[in-house]
Amino acid sequence: MTSASVGALLRTWRVRRGISQLELAGRAGSSSRHISFVENGRSRPSEEMVLRLAEHLDVPVRERNVLLVAAGFAPRYACTPLDAPELGVLREGLERLLGAYEPYPALVVDATYQVVAANRGIAMLLEGVAEHLLAPPLNAMRITLHPQGLAPRIRNLREWRAHLLAQMGRQIALARSEPLRALYEEVSAYPLAERGRPDEGEPAEATSLIALPLVIEHAGQVLSFVSSISTFNTPMDVTVAELAIETLLPADPATAKYLRSAGP
Template sequence: MTTVASGSGVGPLLRGWRERRRVSQLELALRADSSARHISFIETGRSRPSEDMILRLAEHLEVPVRECNALLLAAGYAPRYAETPLDDPAMGSLREGMERLLHGYEPYPAVIVDGTYTVVAANRGIAILLEGLPEHLLTPPLNAMRITLHPEGLAPRIRNLREWRGHLLAQMERQIALARSEPLRKLYDEVAAYPLAETGGGLGDVAEPAPHPHFALPLQIEHEGRVLSFVSSISTFNTPMDVTVAELAIETFLPADPATVKYLQSLTP
């Protein structure tokens, strides 16, 4: 649900986004085919922008669609973008497409999360990695960040936990800077406060993966007496016209070494 700070007005909100993007009034005016004077008048409340002008400025400032709605509401206009629940019949083709994508990626792990890392869908590759976790972490709604960083979750199994944890927290920090999401901020505060779990998982002598060059930071995680290595890729939808769709992210885990490929393929019937 889109909310607007009481008494904020669209001008200060737009100024906040412009400053966040480190764009001058003149530069924004040139991008939006306007004038620096007009941008200044909008930001100070001396001029009420049209609906089209708000959307144009938001586009050039790369404002997320949820926040575009907030800008429009602050200016007295109706929201432009719907927020359709994923289980709505209108989302049927989207759900089917995402399920096909997840199944097609097997046996490698893939997961779909929303804007606060709640798991929307996952494939059997993810289920393999979650085997043996306590029930309280696997009770819906599942949260990917909580499952990964909780000291009773995957954290003790992650061999390079300090580096992977730092990567995830930095990723959340960038998202918080991009969108004013109080639920995301609360989640960040929670997972950042988790004690750094000791890695090793109590599995004894675990075979280390063979040395190989890394083209991205790998996730190195223990499973069934071996270390699996992955690099992750995150995909989002282009030009979303719905808040729900705009906040979905598909994360796929690509095996980073031949041993991981061989092991996961061996699990495929």
């Protein structure tokens, strides 16, 4: 492919980030003239320049490979299968992390919300979910929002659904992913369950000023969680870059007590 192709891609990322050529040049130690020449194909960027611009534009690792190939270079970042021996230490570390978080729920998902690992806290919450949703590969968004999944038990479904769809929308805007877009279209079309808002006095009231809680029933008990998502810092592999660890922190003492009594 020609350098014009990489220039067009870089321009798309720059516009998407809302950064001017002058601002990008300042961040990358270049000049706005050179950035302009790269974008319009008059200058062929070096491999180092492509990577530097991608870094300052916060381009996802997978898309950095696309930029490199478009500029005539080999991909820099591997895409190692998660079950490959090279990632054995990573898998072991994730399993230890999830286990240490018990009895509180925690899971690991990939870029399209496929569940790659989960602890027993998550397994407890999935009790009663339709079997077809639990057949591999499990998808966290599908399980959460499907009418035969967790949705009927989520007390603040409208708010939580809006939060999840907005999260997916932001990801789609940042990266070209047809599988993610297809998932978004699928789950956003699910009908809403009858229940849509928490009743007065439920745990969501106490945490609403801190963060939007997930308020969900389990075995007749109303549980409230605050979600936290972590990713790996400066990953050099596409697979690792696209992993996200989500932990559900009890949002009130009653939830923490219930999980400790019901957990392993």
